[in-house]
Amino acid sequence: MNMDSMNYDVIVIGGGAAGLTAGIYLSRAKVKTLILNEGTIGGQMILTHEIANYPGVESISGYELANIMKKQAKSFGCDIRSNIRITSLQLDDEVKTIEVNSKDVYTAQSVIIATGGKSRTIGAPGEDLLKGKGISYCATCDGDFFQDKEIIVVGGGNSALEEAVSLTKYASKVTLVHQFDNFQAFEHAINEAKSNPKIDFVLESTITHFYGDEKLNMVDIKNLKTGAIEKRKIDGVFIFIGYVPNTEKFKGVVELNNYGEIVVDTNYETSIKGVFGAGDSIQKRYRQVTTAVADGTIAALNSIEYINKLKTETVDSF
Amino acid sequence: MLRTNLTHILTEEDFQKTINENENVMICCGRMGPMCIPVYGVMEDIEGDYKNVKFADLEFDAPHSHVIRNLPECRGFAGLPFTVYFKNGNVVKATSSIQSMEQVTSILDANFKQ
Numbered sequence: 001m002n003m004d005s006m007n008y009d010v011i012v013i014g015g016g017a018a019g020l021t022a023g024i025y026l027s028r029a030k031v032k033t034l035i036l037n038e039g040t041i042g043g044q045m046i047l048t049h050e051i052a053n054y055p056g057v058e059s060i061s062g063y064e065l066a067n068i069m070k071k072q073a074k075s076f077g078c079d080i081r082s083n084i085r086i087t088s089l090q091l092d093d094e095v096k097t098i099e100v101n102s103k104d105v106y107t108a109q110s111v112i113i114a115t116g117g118k119s120r121t122i123g124a125p126g127e128d129l130l131k132g133k134g135i136s137y138c139a140t141c142d143g144d145f146f147q148d149k150e151i152i153v154v155g156g157g158n159s160a161l162e163e164a165v166s167l168t169k170y171a172s173k174v175t176l177v178h179q180f181d182n183f184q185a186f187e188h189a190i191n192e193a194k195s196n197p198k199i200d201f202v203l204e205s206t207i208t209h210f211y212g213d214e215k216l217n218m219v220d221i222k223n224l225k226t227g228a229i230e231k232r233k234i235d236g237v238f239i240f241i242g243y244v245p246n247t248e249k250f251k252g253v254v255e256l257n258n259y260g261e262i263v264v265d266t267n268y269e270t271s272i273k274g275v276f277g278a279g280d281s282i283q284k285r286y287r288q289v290t291t292a293v294a295d296g297t298i299a300a301l302n303s304i305e306y307i308n309k310l311k312t313e314t315v316d317s318f
Numbered sequence: 319m320l321r322t323n324l325t326h327i328l329t330e331e332d333f334q335k336t337i338n339e340n341e342n343v344m345i346c347c348g349r350m351g352p353m354c355i356p357v358y359g360v361m362e363d364i365e366g367d368y369k370n371v372k373f374a375d376l377e378f379d380a381p382h383s384h385v386i387r388n389l390p391e392c393r394g395f396a397g398l399p400f401t402v403y404f405k406n407g408n409v410v411k412a413t414s415s416i417q418s419m420e421q422v423t424s425i426l427d428a429n430f431k432q
Contacts, residue, residue: 039418040359047352063321063355083363083419132397132415141351142415145396214394236396 007107008034008079010303011098014114014246015082016043017289018279020069021296022112022303027076029304034106035073036098037082042066043116044243044280045289049140054289065289091253091275094310109310110274110303113250113262114296117243117280117287122154124220126210134216134236139163142238143170149235152177152219154207160240161189167238168198175200175232177207177221207237245281257283268299274306321350322358324365325374330382337404340372342430344422347376347386348399353416357399360419364426371430403429 010026012019015037026033040046048062057065074080081100090097096111119137121127127135136142143166151171153164156178162185164176176193181203183190193199202221208229209220219237221230245261255263255271261284262277264270270277278295280287319326327333327345337343346361348354361373376383378398386392389409392400397415403425404410410429413421 040356040363042355042359046355049351061350062352063350083360085419132413133394134396136397136415138351138353138398141349141353141398142396215396 006105008032009108009307010034010110010112010300011036011096011106011108012112012114013037013086013098014043014112014116014279014281015039015041015070015080016114016116016279017045017066017069017292018116018296018299019043019112019114020066020073021293022114022278022300023073023078023080024069024076025297025300026304027073027078029300030077031304031307033077034079034081034108036084036086036100036106037080038085038115038246039083041070041080041082047138048289051289062289086249089249089253091272094274096274109307110276112276112278112296112299112303113247113254113270113281114277114279114292114299115246115249115281116292117245119239120241120244122207122239122241124208124210126212126216130210130212130216133214134212134234135210136236136238137240139167139238142236143167146170146236148172150233151175151236151238152207152232152234153238153240154178155240155242156180156183156185157240157242158185158189159242161185161193163238163240164199165189165192165196168196171198171236173200174198175202175234177202177205179206179224180204210237243280243287247281259283267302268295269302269306274303274310276303276306320348320358320375320377322375323362324358325372327374327376327382328380330385333376333382333385336372336374337407341406342371343374343404344371344401344426345374345376345386345404346399346401347378347383349378351398353397354399357401357417357422360417360422364419364423368426368430371426405429 009032012035023035045062045066087102088099150173208222211218262282264277268276276299278299279292391409391412395414402412
């Protein structure tokens with residue numbers, strides 16, 4: 001690779017809705033742009049089977065929408081590298097440096113962090129080992145493996161309650177385990193779950209251990225109020241306990257809040273000059289494809305302004 | 319047919335031919351769902367780097383998917399996709415549910431030395 005091919009005006013870290021939108025805006029403005037993405041392009045969009053509230057599109061799968069955005073960004077000249085690993089970052093200097101796969105070093109004048117979020121895991125022993133062998137994070141993907149089986153759904157938000165109801169199509173019994181004594185979901189979702197005769201509730205409790213060899217067969221449910229642990233035989237556990245921002249890499253690099261979200265100002269600029277944030281990884285209330293797209297647009301436009309200013313300052317100094 | 323850029327295994331004969339005519343084979347059996355798409359994405363991205371491996375997908379709901387679903391190595395699997403690695407026609411590794419780039423490449427590196 002020649003050196004010039006490694007130097008960009010802007011590097012976008014993350015290839016979800018925010019990152020791809022930033023890529024589209026930047027490349028269309030003839031700003032040399034690279035999107036680096038540690039997973040498969042599309043981010044959390046590809047977790048969505050149907051998006052029905054994206055303005056101008058009646059109904060589309062998240063996968064298709066992501067592919068259209070990717071195609072659009074590429075058509076304007078945006079370079080994209082997916083399934084890479086960012087091995088080091090230096091964002092403080094005027095020229096930002098990002099090392100990929102311990103070998104390729106890219107530079108840019110500005111960086112947009114749009115790394116999104118990922119499903120939160122319980123972190124109990126056995127969870128990693130039994131993923132796909134009784135533990136699932138996707139009801140539409142894996143629900144039909146649990147026909148006439150007894151399962152647990154963990155969580156108390158909209159996803160947990162809605163998926164618990166949808167899983168009653170397959171399971172003979174669904175037990176909803178939630179750490180609090182109330183739910184963080186819409187009233188209609190709570191009512192629907194409560195009125196379903198196949199759903200039982202175990203509140204103020206959490207799973208502390210998953211057991212099984214070839215497949216999950218038992219869990220420990222701990223009552224958080226009394227500390228009592230119940231061993232329960234079970235065929236499956238579906239976990240819907242929210243999302244965490246993908247910002248581990250930026251701890252100590254840019255300012256994060258207590259939830260690990262990137263703190264940005266009204267221009268979407270982080271605590272470092274020329275480094276912007278966008279999408280689900282930043283501190284904000286609503287996390288939708290549309291809000292991510294808006295964030296990506298604003299971060300890109302401010303990033304363009306930033307690099308134009310840098311160029312003007314360089315010319316003025318001569 | 320799955321909407322990926324991978325080779326699609328469309329029949330049982332295709333499957334037999336693929337595992338018999340290629341020394342190293344990785345087959346991802348799934349749907350176009352959120353746990354499967356990232357694995358197809360990884361396979362598409364690394365296909366060029368692992369010239370010694372044949373990468374293919376197989377639709378989980380197709381009638382011939384029993385060639386993967388009923389493998390003894392997939393017993394106990396309850397999460398899509400089922401990803402199976404073959405060497406000289408024999409299963410060397412099988413995984414259930416979403417896998418990261420690191421997880422896939424570590425299996426490829428361990429079993430299919432280039």
